[in-house]
Amino acid sequence: MMSDYLRELFSLDGRRALVTGGSSGIGYVIAEAIGRAGAEVVLVARRENELGKAVTRLREHGVSASWISADLADRDDVRRVCATAGDVDILVNDAGNNIRKPMAELTVEDYERTIAVNLTAPYLLGQHFGPRMAARGWGRIINLGSQQSISAFGDSGAYGTAKAAIAGLTRSQAEAWSPRGVCVNTIIPGFVLTPLTEPAQALPGRVEALAARHMVGRNGLPGDFAGAAVFLAGDASAFVTGQMLFVDGGFSVH
Ligand SMILES: NC(=O)c1ccc[n+]([C@@H]2O[C@H](COP(=O)([O-])OP(=O)(O)OC[C@H]3O[C@@H](n4cnc5c(N)ncnc54)[C@H](O)[C@@H]3O)[C@@H](O)[C@H]2O)c1
Ligand SMILES: O=C(O)[C@H](O)[C@@H](O)[C@H](O)[C@H](O)CO
Numbered sequence: 001m002m003s004d005y006l007r008e009l010f011s012l013d014g015r016r017a018l019v020t021g022g023s024s025g026i027g028y029v030i031a032e033a034i035g036r037a038g039a040e041v042v043l044v045a046r047r048e049n050e051l052g053k054a055v056t057r058l059r060e061h062g063v064s065a066s067w068i069s070a071d072l073a074d075r076d077d078v079r080r081v082c083a084t085a086g087d088v089d090i091l092v093n094d095a096g097n098n099i100r101k102p103m104a105e106l107t108v109e110d111y112e113r114t115i116a117v118n119l120t121a122p123y124l125l126g127q128h129f130g131p132r133m134a135a136r137g138w139g140r141i142i143n144l145g146s147q148q149s150i151s152a153f154g155d156s157g158a159y160g161t162a163k164a165a166i167a168g169l170t171r172s173q174a175e176a177w178s179p180r181g182v183c184v185n186t187i188i189p190g191f192v193l194t195p196l197t198e199p200a201q202a203l204p205g206r207v208e209a210l211a212a213r214h215m216v217g218r219n220g221l222p223g224d225f226a227g228a229a230v231f232l233a234g235d236a237s238a239f240v241t242g243q244m245l246f247v248d249g250g251f252s253v254h
Contacts, residue, residue, distance in 0.1 A: 009236045013038035017233065018081075018088045018129070020072060020121065021095030023050040025194030026144065026222050028057075030092055033226035034233045035063030039090060043067040044081055072121035073113050082128040090140045090233045091129045093122035096159075100199055103157040111158045118162035123169055126184075130177045139182035142232050143170050145244060147251060149188055167244055174242030183241040185232050190248035192220035215250025224249075 017034050021027035022043035035041040035058055043058075043065065045051055051067035058065035068084060070077035072095050097117045099110040122143055133139020147153065148160035149167045167186055174184040191197060191210040201207050211219045228247045231237050246252050 010230055010234055011038050012090070012230070012234050015039040015089040015233070016042070016087055017090035017092065018042045018044060018085050018125075019092040019094060020044045020125070021144075022092070023047065023054040023067075025196060026189065026192060026225050027092070027094035028054055029222040029225050030094060030142070030229040031065070032058060032061060032063065033229050034090060034092075035065060036061055037230045037234065039233070040064040041066075042085055042088075044070050044072070044085075045095060046071050073116040075116075075120075075124070078121055078124045082125065085129075087132065087136075088129045089133060089136075089138065091125055091133075091142070092229070092233075093125060093141070093143045095121065096144060096196065098156050098159040098196060100155045100159075102155055106158050111161075114158035115162050118159060119165050119169065122166065126169070126173045130173055130182060130184075133182045134177040134180035137181045139177065140233050140237070141170075141173055141177075141182065141184040142229065143173075143184070143186045145170075145186040145188045147188065147190065147248065149186065149244065150252065170244070171242045178241045183232070183237055185237070185240060185242070186244045187225065187228055187232070188244050188246045188248055188252065189225065190214050190220045190251035192222065192224070194222060213251055213254055214248065215254050218249065220247075220249060 012034055017039045019031040022031040023045040031041045048069045055065045055067050070081050099114050143166050145166045146163040148163040170184050170186040
């Protein structure tokens with residue numbers, strides 16, 4: 001049975017979380033995990049039907065959940081999320097997109113949309129919620145990076161640019177607000193089987209080749225991120241800030 005000590009260390013009771021990209025993949029699992037640890041959860045994504053389904057699933061698990069529909073590539077939508085979300089103790093910047101083309105073929109529109117979703121939205125949401133968390137003396141920001149935060153992959157130059165910058169954004173946000181109780185960290189996944197990676201999964205032999213590049217011998221699943229998210233969202237990680245946490249089955253060191 002879980003001791004009161006462990007319950008206190010990992011409980012998110014009384015916390016309120018905003019999870020972008022929470023309708024799908026890794027973001028949904030993070031929302032469910034921190035919700036089941038006690039937090040109230042607000043999901044942000046574009047498609048209302050997917051958001052509605054995710055909120056229904058969360059409620060089936062006893063999680064207090066709601067959603068805001070927004071296109072995070074659109075700054076007016078980002079501002080509307082900031083204005084309507086209320087107090088947020090835990091911000092998870094999970095929403096991401098990857099426009100896959102050879103570097104020289106990415107248009108400026110591809111580049112700008114990719115940067116807007118993967119980097120500018122986390123920047124603006126952090127700028128709104130970070131100081132408010134700091135004023136209350138407690139907060140957590142979890143950004144989603146990628147192996148491309150530290151190394152190059154083919155055909156995703158704009159995404160790689162944004163994900164490398166996420167590591168720098170995390171350090172800058174940590175520097176700004178950690179002195180007042182706000183820990184900011186990046187989760188770096190391996191290759192995870194989600195809708196985002198379906199184009200890569202469709203390439204012959206690619207799934208198997210990537211599985212072999214993980215030390216654990218398999219690709220990631222969304223469920224692999226639950227434990228790290230609960231850890232980084234709560235008091236257990238009070239002395240962890242500005243870091244990249246590699247939840248990648250050993251991919252980065254293989
Ligand atoms: N799957 C992987 O292998 C992998 C690896 C490294 C990093 N990541 C990162 O993890 C995060 C989650 O990815 P996933 O694999 O779970 O993908 P996913 O496609 O399952 O989920 C992405 C989520 O982001 C939302 N989203 C995308 N564009 C949006 C926009 N313009 N406005 C609002 N919401 C938007 C989608 O609605 C969805 O909820 C992303 O930041 C991704 O870059 C994934
Ligand atoms: O969109 C994608 O194809 C993924 O995000 C990939 O880039 C890798 O899975 C990731 O970089 C590993 O962390």
